[in-house]
Amino acid sequence: MAIPFKLTLVGKFSYNRPSVELICKFFNTLRLKGTFKVSLLDNRHVLIQLDVEENYSCLWVRQTWYINGSAMRIFKWTTDFRCSEESxxxxxxxxxxxxxxxxxxxxxxxxxxxxxxxxxxxxxxLVEYDVTQPPLQRIRIGVGDSGFWQSVIFEKIPMYCASCKHLGHSIEMCYVANPGLRP
Incomplete structure (x- = not known):
């Protein structure tokens, strides 16, 4: 059932979501190859279904798009996506x-x-990475005794809060987990 959503992203607006019509007009200005479909998930989230992998990568790599003055952050859609949690x-x-x-x-x-x-x-x-997993320090390359250990460096892994399931802060700085921190 998830196969039709293989090239699907979620757009999240923190404030002032433009109409679906305005969002579609914006995507038309990008001159994407193939077709796309934008549908409303709730008052802050839109589902962006694409049929060309190049468009999928182009939209996701940028991570934040501004549509009619409103910031839309892009997330990967997964089968366990919930509007209340960030991927x-x-x-x-x-x-x-x-x-x-x-x-x-x-x-x-x-x-x-x-x-x-x-x-x-x-x-x-550039890789898709699940930030809930610890980053590897090294990997083994080769077969048997003829291989070697290769160091791996991850650049700028964003923080992910296990409490509220949002990117950008740790559980120690979370207002949900620590209400006393709220100004």
């Missing part, structure tokens, strides 16, 4: 310091290495 799946750059040169010049090899951590989207790679 912990984010785009994160990872790099592989001192990766042997012959691995860097082969896109397939680099994506294969990156796929052991997350799904790749150059030794610097």
């Amino acid at each position: 912990p799946i984010v785009l994160v750059w990872i790099s592989f310091p001192y990766l042997p040169v012959h691995f860097m010049h082969c896109k397939e090899a680099l994506f294969s290495i990156a796929s052991t951590i997350a799904r790749p989207s150059v030794a610097r790679v």
Whole structure:
């Protein structure tokens, strides 16, 4: 049942959601390839269904779009998406310091290495990463005794609150988990 939603994103407006008509007009100005469909989920969220992976990547990589003066943050849609929670799946750059040169010049090899951590989207790679999981410090490359351990560096992993299920702060700074922190 989830297959038709493979290239689906969720747009979240914190304030002042424009009409679906205005959102569609905005997407038309982007000259996306293929087609798209925008539907309302609730007063803050829209579902953005795309049929071309390039459009999906383009919209998600930017993360925040401004439509008619209103900021719309982009999240990956998953089967367990809930409007009350933000997805912990984010785009994160990872790099592989001192990766042997012959691995860097082969896109397939680099994506294969990156796929052991997350799904790749150059030794610097953009991956979809679940921020609820601890980042790997290193990965094993090779077969048997002929392999080696490769360091992995994650750049700017956003904080994710396990209490309120939102990006941008830790549980220690959460107003839901710690009401006394609220100004």
